[in-house]
Amino acid sequence: MRYALFTGCVAKGAARELYSSTIKMAESLDISLDEMTSAACCGAGVISEENEVLSDSVNARTFAIAEDKGLDIMNICGTCHGVMKKAEHSLKKDNNLMDEVNKVLKSGGYRYRGRVKIKHLLNILVEDYGLDKIKEKVTKSLRGLKIAPFYGCYIIRPSELSDLNDPDNPTAIEDLITALGGEPVDYEGKLKCCGFPYVMMNKEGALTMAGKHLSQAKEKGADCVVTPCPLCHLNLDPYQPEIDKIIGKRLKLPILHLPQLVGLALGIKPKVLGLKKHIIRAKIFR
Amino acid sequence: MIFSIQRFNPEKDTSPYFQDYEFEIPKSATLLDCMNLIKWTQDGTLTHRMSCRSAICGSCAVKVNGHTLLACKTQASKVIKDGKVKIEPMGNMEIIKDLVVDFGQFWEKIERIKPWLVPDESEKPEKERYQSIDDFRKIDAGSTCIMCASCYSDCCSLDVDKGFLGPTSLAKAQRFIHDSRDRERLSRTGEISDKGGIWDCTHCGECSERCPTEAKPLERITSLRRTAIALGITNNIGARHVKAFVDSIAHSGRLNENILPIRSMGLFNISGLMSLIPIGIRMMMRRKNPPIIHKPIDEAEDVRRIFRKLRKG
Ligand code: SF4
Numbered sequence: 001m002r003y004a005l006f007t008g009c010v011a012k013g014a015a016r017e018l019y020s021s022t023i024k025m026a027e028s029l030d031i032s033l034d035e036m037t038s039a040a041c042c043g044a045g046v047i048s049e050e051n052e053v054l055s056d057s058v059n060a061r062t063f064a065i066a067e068d069k070g071l072d073i074m075n076i077c078g079t080c081h082g083v084m085k086k087a088e089h090s091l092k093k094d095n096n097l098m099d100e101v102n103k104v105l106k107s108g109g110y111r112y113r114g115r116v117k118i119k120h121l122l123n124i125l126v127e128d129y130g131l132d133k134i135k136e137k138v139t140k141s142l143r144g145l146k147i148a149p150f151y152g153c154y155i156i157r158p159s160e161l162s163d164l165n166d167p168d169n170p171t172a173i174e175d176l177i178t179a180l181g182g183e184p185v186d187y188e189g190k191l192k193c194c195g196f197p198y199v200m201m202n203k204e205g206a207l208t209m210a211g212k213h214l215s216q217a218k219e220k221g222a223d224c225v226v227t228p229c230p231l232c233h234l235n236l237d238p239y240q241p242e243i244d245k246i247i248g249k250r251l252k253l254p255i256l257h258l259p260q261l262v263g264l265a266l267g268i269k270p271k272v273l274g275l276k277k278h279i280i281r282a283k284i285f286r
Numbered sequence: 287m288i289f290s291i292q293r294f295n296p297e298k299d300t301s302p303y304f305q306d307y308e309f310e311i312p313k314s315a316t317l318l319d320c321m322n323l324i325k326w327t328q329d330g331t332l333t334h335r336m337s338c339r340s341a342i343c344g345s346c347a348v349k350v351n352g353h354t355l356l357a358c359k360t361q362a363s364k365v366i367k368d369g370k371v372k373i374e375p376m377g378n379m380e381i382i383k384d385l386v387v388d389f390g391q392f393w394e395k396i397e398r399i400k401p402w403l404v405p406d407e408s409e410k411p412e413k414e415r416y417q418s419i420d421d422f423r424k425i426d427a428g429s430t431c432i433m434c435a436s437c438y439s440d441c442c443s444l445d446v447d448k449g450f451l452g453p454t455s456l457a458k459a460q461r462f463i464h465d466s467r468d469r470e471r472l473s474r475t476g477e478i479s480d481k482g483g484i485w486d487c488t489h490c491g492e493c494s495e496r497c498p499t500e501a502k503p504l505e506r507i508t509s510l511r512r513t514a515i516a517l518g519i520t521n522n523i524g525a526r527h528v529k530a531f532v533d534s535i536a537h538s539g540r541l542n543e544n545i546l547p548i549r550s551m552g553l554f555n556i557s558g559l560m561s562l563i564p565i566g567i568r569m570m571m572r573r574k575n576p577p578i579i580h581k582p583i584d585e586a587e588d589v590r591r592i593f594r595k596l597r598k599g
């Protein structure tokens with residue numbers, strides 16, 4: 001198995017442990033990765049708020065890079081993934097846009113043909129790799145651990161672009177947790193918005209939102225939360241001390257990136273997976 | 287099948303509770319058909335709203351298994367999970383009785399965006415004010431809203447801040463702001479750029495997901511943000527954030543997470559900048575702060591070229 005890895009900016013910036021844990025997990029699962037070092041930021045839905053064609057062009061360029069490598073794309077950020085799926089959708093349904101964008105890409109030597117498949121690590125693990133094979137690779141079962149999935153908006157909405165079977169009732173993360181030996185925690189907030197996109201504009205709102213979901217997870221007995229989106233992680237982990245103040249209680253809920261959780265079950269050391277880099281460190285993973 | 291329906295009568299009950307009704311779904315019945323039959327054959331006190339029964343009037347929206355939808359547009363068999371369906375009143379509004387909620391604040395927010403056309407009175411057309419097909423297309427989607435409040439009910443931003451105008455008003459605002467016959471585009475866009483307006487939406491996509499028409503509020507909000515930036519209404523954190531973000535990618539192909547929050551807050555926004563300090567320190571302590579030396583992507587020049595070519599102004 002080989003993929004063109006799109007890291008996104010956050011895995012190279014404020015959540016570098018997402019990048020390093022992805023590499024370690026992939027090594028351990030014999031998934032080989034070809035990192036697209038010349039791909040630009042997906043735009044996170046923000047570039048398109050200034051200029052839609054620009055956003056589509058930048059993403060088409062990334063798709064073309066993967067096509068030149070002859071590999072499908074692996075996203076490790078839920079937001080990047082959702083934004084790319086949207087760009088793919090716009091480009092494929094509108095030939096004029098496709099031509100316009102390819103004209104722009106031409107001087108750089110790129111051309112998007114509409115062939116590359118865009119996948120998120122979550123789907124790669126659950127579908128391409130397969131849960132049975134993952135189970136065989138587990139050396140340090142997560143038995144006894146209650147884990148709350150936090151999906152993130154861009155993986156499930158809009159549902160017509162989501163890769164999950166039933167985006168209003170998804171089970172992909174739960175199935176993965178079970179395969180790793182852990183116990184998934186069901187709570188209302190798992191499909192809701194983390195609040196990160198507007199933490200600059202309305203901090204109180206963003207942190208109240210996060211606090212609501214995390215409190216529910218905690219009440220249901222969660223030992224930790226796992227998310228396939230590093231932007232959710234950024235609102236739920238580094239801001240957690242401020243969230244605690246808003247909701248008036250100490251949550252102490254570690255927020256893991258997906259490959260960190262898988263890595264733990266594969267027997268990779270917590271330190272190697274970057275768990276010490278989180279603001280909320282967990283005793284359970286020492 | 288079990289219909290688990292939330293009940294609440296403020297004259298008797300201290301808090302809402304669920305009541306289970308056992309009911310066999312008639313062939314091809316809608317959820318509204320079932321609710322009506324339960325009311326008519328089992329419990330006359332059950333209260334819900336409805337009128338057209340054909341997804342036009344917008345009165346029958348309820349929360350079904352946690353997500354809001356039109357009961358008359360939904361096949362009952364489709365929402366049964368393990369022999370059961372949970373029906374609750376809409377969210378973000380006060381309950382009047384059972385499944386009936388108070389639309390007061392909802393309508394007040396619609397009125398606030400002045401949902402009427404303000405044409406140029408100095409032009410006196412002989413008959414009507416014409417629009418080209420292209421101009422009409424800009425407002426067509428937004429005009430299809432049936433005011434069912436499904437979007438409003440599931441909006442995550444409203445859930446934590448009732449000061450937010452909400453998806454329905456903003457979708458309606460787009461319909462007038464982008465109307466070629468309206469002359470208040472600038473002042474209207476200015477008003478919805480303030481606190482509680484377009485920049486207080488998190489992009490969660492719930493509104494568009496629940497919307498039974500083509501109105502799809504998130505798409506309308508995104509286009510309003512583009513308009514606000516194009517009109518130069520940028521003296522707010524939201525618009526500065528977009529500018530700073532795009533500038534960063536235009537420069538190195540990658541987001542500079544150290545500069546972005548500072549430029550978004552604005553260099554003269556002292557309290558805003560101060561609010562960034564605790565999280566900055568916390569992240570530095572764990573060496574979680576983005577690298578101080580910002581490294582461009584490979585082939586950054588090609589990306590710069592694309593930005594120069596497509597970015598106007
Ligand atoms: S996308 Fe914005 S308006 Fe729509 S539900 Fe989410 S926060 Fe509300």
Ligand code: SF4
Binds near residue numbers: 431432438498501
């Ligand atoms: S925008 Fe859609 S969901 Fe919202 S009130 Fe209008 S029709 Fe209903």
Ligand code: FES
Binds near residue numbers: 339358
């Ligand atoms: S009864 Fe009119 S929309 Fe459902």
